[in-house]
Amino acid sequence: MRRPADMHTHVRRGSMLQLVAPMTAKRFAMAIIMPNTNPPITTARMARTYRDEILKTTRCYTWEFEPLMTLYLTDKLNPRSVTELIRGVKYYPRGLTTNSDSGVQNPASLWTKNTGPHSVLRACADKGKVLMLHAADGFAREHAMVDGSTYMPGEELDPYHQEPHFIRNTLPRIREAHPDLKISVEHLSTMSGVNYMREHGGPTLGCSITAQHLLLDRRDVHRGGLRPHTFWWPIIQKKEDRQAIRELAAGNHDFVWLGSDSAPHPISKKETDCCSGGVLTAHAGIELYAQAFEDMGALDDRFERFASINGPNFFNVKPSKQTIGLVRRAWRVESMFITDDGESPTIHPFMLGEEIRWKLQR
Ligand code: NCD
Numbered sequence: 001m002r003r004p005a006d007m008h009t010h011v012r013r014g015s016m017l018q019l020v021a022p023m024t025a026k027r028f029a030m031a032i033i034m035p036n037t038n039p040p041i042t043t044a045r046m047a048r049t050y051r052d053e054i055l056k057t058t059r060c061y062t063w064e065f066e067p068l069m070t071l072y073l074t075d076k077l078n079p080r081s082v083t084e085l086i087r088g089v090k091y092y093p094r095g096l097t098t099n100s101d102s103g104v105q106n107p108a109s110l111w112t113k114n115t116g117p118h119s120v121l122r123a124c125a126d127k128g129k130v131l132m133l134h135a136a137d138g139f140a141r142e143h144a145m146v147d148g149s150t151y152m153p154g155e156e157l158d159p160y161h162q163e164p165h166f167i168r169n170t171l172p173r174i175r176e177a178h179p180d181l182k183i184s185v186e187h188l189s190t191m192s193g194v195n196y197m198r199e200h201g202g203p204t205l206g207c208s209i210t211a212q213h214l215l216l217d218r219r220d221v222h223r224g225g226l227r228p229h230t231f232w233w234p235i236i237q238k239k240e241d242r243q244a245i246r247e248l249a250a251g252n253h254d255f256v257w258l259g260s261d262s263a264p265h266p267i268s269k270k271e272t273d274c275c276s277g278g279v280l281t282a283h284a285g286i287e288l289y290a291q292a293f294e295d296m297g298a299l300d301d302r303f304e305r306f307a308s309i310n311g312p313n314f315f316n317v318k319p320s321k322q323t324i325g326l327v328r329r330a331w332r333v334e335s336m337f338i339t340d341d342g343e344s345p346t347i348h349p350f351m352l353g354e355e356i357r358w359k360l361q362r
C-alpha cells in the first residue's frame with residue numbers, strides 16, 4: 001500500500017519522543033503532531049523547534065517522514081502565529097483531556113466575534129489551515145437532551161455524552177460562524193458523530209478515526225475490572241457506536257481518514273488514583289488498522305484511501321509515493337517500553353501480551 005499518513009499523534013518530548021517518534025516514522029510518511037506538550041506549542045517558533053527535535057530522531061531513516069506541525073488554540077493565541085509551517089490549530093476543551101488546562105475557556109468564543117479564538121479561526125480560514133476539534137463539551141450551555149438524559153443549563157455532562165452534545169450543539173455554531181473554514185473532528189467516537197458526518201462531511205468537514213475506536217467497545221474496557229490501558233479521551237463507547245464508526249470508516253468516504261491518537265504515558269500516570277487518558281499505539285500504528293479493516297471485510301482500496309490518501313488531501317499535502325508492505329503474520333506485543341532517561345518511565349503499550357495479526361514488512 002502507499003505509505004500511510006497518521007493525521008493525529010502525540011510524540012511528546014525528550015526521551016519519550018526519542019522512543020516513540022521512530023515508531024511512527026517507520027510506518028508513516030507523515031504525521032500531524034499534536035501540540036499539547038508541556039508547555040503547549042503556541043508560537044510558530046516553538047513549532048519549528050519541536051519539528052527540528054522530531055526530525056533529529058527520525059532522519060536516520062532512508063524513507064520519508066514529515067512531521068506536520070500544529071498550534072494549541074488558547075484564549076490568547078496570536079493569529080499571526082498561523083504561518084506557512086503550521087498545518088492547523090487544535091481546539092482543546094479546557095479540563096476535558098490530558099494537558100488541556102491551557103485550552104479555550106468558553107467554547108462560545110469560537111463563534112463570538114472579537115474574541116481571540118474567533119480571530120485565529122478567521123486566520124485559519126483565510127490561509128486554508130485546518131481547525132482540529134477535540135469534539136467534547138463539559139457542560140450543557142442550554143437545556144439539553146442527550147441520548148435520553150436531560151440537562152439543565154450549566155449542568156455537567158456525562159462523559160459518554162460529551163461528544164454527542166458537542167456535535168449537536170457546538171459544532172453547528174462553529175460551522176455557521178466560519179463557513180469557509182476546514183474542520184476536522186478528531187477521533188470520532190459516537191454514532192451521533194457518524195450521523196452528522198454522513199450528512200455534512202465534505203470539502204470543509206471531515207474526521208479522523210482511531211484504531212482503538214474501531215477495535216474496542218466499552219465491554220472491553222470493563223471486562224473483569226477497569227482496564228486503564230484501554231482508556232483514552234474520547235472514551236470508548238457502546239458496541240452500536242463502534243459499529244457505526246466501522247461502517248463509516250469502511251464506507252469509502254473521502255472525508256474520513258486515519259488518526260491514531262497514539263498517546264504514551266508513563267505507567268505511573270496510568271496505574272494510579274486518577275488514570276490519565278491516552279495509550280501508546282504507535283508500536284503497531286498501521287498494523288492495528290489492518291486488523292480492524294480485515295475484521296470489517298474492507299482490507300482493499302478502501303483501506304489505502306482511508307490510511308494514505310484522504311487525510312493528506314484534506315490538509316493540502318501530497319499523499320506519499322512510497323509504499324509499505326504488511327504481511328499477515330501474527331506477532332505478540334511482548335514487553336513494555338522503557339525510555340532511556342534517568343527516571344526511566346515505563347510505558348505499557350496497547351495490547352501488551354496479545355497477538356496482532358498483521359506485521360510490517362521490512
Ligand atoms: C491525549 C494525550 O494523552 O495527550 N490523550 C488521550 O486520551 N487521547 C490527549 C488527547 O488527544 O485528547
Ligand code: ZN
Nearest residue numbers: 008034261263
Ligand atoms: Zn490526541
